[in-house]
Amino acid sequence: MMRTMRLPQTGFTLVEVMIAIALMAVLSVMAWRGLDSVTRANSMLEERTEGIALLLRALDQLDRDLALRATTELSSREVDALQAAADAGTNAADTKAATPPPAAELLPPAVQVRRQNGPPFFMEIIRAAPAAPGHWQRVQWWQxxxxxxxxxxAASASYPLPAPDDGARVAVLNDVAASRVRAWEPGQxxxxxxxxxxxxxxxxxxxxxxxxxxAGSGGIQTFRRVIPLD
Structure with a gap:
C-alpha cells in the first residue's frame, strides 16, 4: 500500500493575525491624527486670512473716505455748530453767528474725532459723494x-448735511479689542x-x-496704518 505523505500546513496563526490588526489600527490612528492636525491648521489659516482681508478692506475704505474729505473754507468749529444745529433741529444761521473765532486746529475741518456716549472713538468725515458730483455727505466710523x-x-449740495440713519449702519469688522487714532503734529x-x-x-x-x-488662538494682533494729510 502506498502511504500518503502529509504536507505541513502554511498560513498565519491567530496570534499573528491579531498582532497585524493591532499594528494596522495604530497606524490608522496616527494617520487620522496627522490628517486632522493638517485640516485644523488649514482651517485656522483660512480664518486668519479672511480676517486680515476684512481688516484691509476696512482700512482701505477709511483711507478712501479720508482721501475724499471736503476741502471747505468752514472752520471745524463752524462745521460742528452747523451739524449740531441740524441734529438738534435749531436754526443753523443763528448757531453759526454765535460761534467764536476758531483757534489753531490739529485736524482738517472735514475730519472730527470725538468720544460719544460710550464708544472708544467716534470719527466723522465730511467727504465728496462719489455717486453725486457736487454733493457732500457725512460718513461716521465708530466702535x-x-x-x-x-x-x-445721504448726499446733499448744501449745509447742514443730514446725519446717517440707522439703516445706513454697516458692521465692517468683528473681534476688535481696541481701536486708537493719533495725529502727527510737526514738532510735537x-x-x-x-x-x-x-x-x-x-x-x-x-x-x-x-x-x-x-481666530482660533484668541491672541491679540495689532494692525496699524498711517494716512498722510495733505
Missing part, C-alpha cells in the same frame, strides 16, 4: 463692543485723539490702529 461700524449719510510728535489741547500746527498724518483677536 461699539467688539465691532467696528461705518455709516454714510504723535497726539492721541480726541484731544482738547490746542495745536501749534496742522497735523500732517493720521494713524489708525486696531487690536484684533486672532
Amino acid at each position: 461699539r463692543g467688539n465691532v467696528l461700524y461705518r455709516a454714510a449719510g 510728535g504723535w497726539r492721541s485723539l480726541p484731544t482738547v489741547a490746542s495745536a501749534r500746527a496742522n497735523a500732517t498724518g493720521l494713524e489708525l490702529a486696531f487690536d484684533v483677536r486672532a
